Amino acid sequence: MRRVCSLDELVDGAAATFEVGKHIVAVVRIGEQVYAIGGRCSHADVALADGDVDCDTKQLSCIRHGSAFSLETGVPSTLPATQPVPVFVAEARGDDVFVSDQPTVNTPTPSPRVKRVES
């Protein structure tokens, strides 16, 4: 697990992009809960953190074509994306947010060498 930011840095109901180890990860805050999925859409390599979060269904929608990815499974519920994105363990410990540097499910998404990308 790696610390990516403080909880206060995450906007409730929005996503932000971080580099965690070799992966670009979209980290989403919903209330005091945090989620982390692969940061690039499986359809056309678009930054998922640029999309909208549905707090009720716990999905992050791709800004380009609208596929909605589950924050819990990484699986898209709508076309055109058909492939899941990786899912990472994410935890808020006090005011710090930690994300696993390896996905727990689905195919890893290698990332370019960047430190942090604001969404």
Ligand code: FES
């Ligand atoms: S680029 Fe994400 S759904 Fe097409």
